[in-house]
Amino acid sequence: MAKLYFRYGAMGCGKTMQLLQVAFNYEERGHRVCVIKPQTDIKNGTKLLTRIGPERETDFCFDRETNLYEEIRKNYAKVDCVLVDEAQFLTPTQADQLMLITVKLHIPVIAYGLRLNFRLNDGGFEGATRLLQIAHNIEELKTICECGHKATxxxxxxxxxxxxxxxxxxxxxxxxxxxxxxxxxxxxxxxxxxxx
Ligand SMILES: [Zn+2]
Structure with a gap:
């Protein structure tokens, strides 16, 4: 069964780096991936950049109106995995569409993002909240604080x-x-x- 994974962690924990590593592993074995991110994250244009060097062009960027299920069904139905960066910026509906991709298209989806916004106390990112509610598998990517303890x-x-x-x-x-x-x-x- 294809699953929806949500891998979350604070800024600088290597989310994008891990996404690129997963894409590399798939492609090294002759499989295809579809790499996407929201347009909200425009600082790097349409690319995914990492602090330590590796980068990659996305297959497409999406806005809040994009139906991700339909987009993948029409144009990327043959891929072996969908990889989503900055997934906190999804709408709750789009998070549900990622789930539908796993259920109806049988393609695993791995979404990377922040769990909570910097304000901490106003409900956070609705995309992250929805993913925490529905994902088959939730995993924390750890990084450390300036004091050496785990940063959350x-x-x-x-x-x-x-x-x-x-x-x-x-x-x-x-x-x-x-x-x-x-x-x-x-x-x-x-x-x-x-x-x-
Ligand atoms: Zn600390």
Whole structure:
């Protein structure tokens, strides 16, 4: 039975790297994959980039209206695996469409994404939430905090100060320096006290 996998982890845990590795393994054995990502993640154009080098062109990028099940059924029904990057930006409906791909087209789908947004307390990413609810298999990809403990929180820093509000996706071009750091809950609280 084909399955829907959700592999989540904080920024910098190597989600895209692992996706590229899985694609490589399939293709090395003569199988085909379909690599997709949402247009929300436009910082790298239509490519998947990793911090340590490897990159790859996507097969297609999709917006919030794209019916992923129909798209795969029409154009990629012969692939052996569908790989989704930045899956937190899916709509809940699109997450359900990924499930339908496994059920009706018998193609496994592996979705990589963040579990929660940087604001932590307002419901998070609806795509990630839906995947956590429905995926056959859920796996955490681990990374470490600056203190060495396991990082679970994806914190946004603007000009080196922890930010707790703002839109999901910040458009570059402002004068502020925006970065994300993976933190454990203890270090997150310390940074939080610093900005209170
Ligand atoms: Zn820490």
């Amino acid at each position: 929180i994806n914190a946004r820093f603007v000009d080196d100060k922890l930010a707790t509000s703002g839109p999901d996706v910040l458009i570059d071009g402002t004068d502020s320096k925006v970065e994300y750091r993976a933190l454990c809950p203890v270090c997150y609280e310390k940074h939080l006290e610093g900005v209170r």
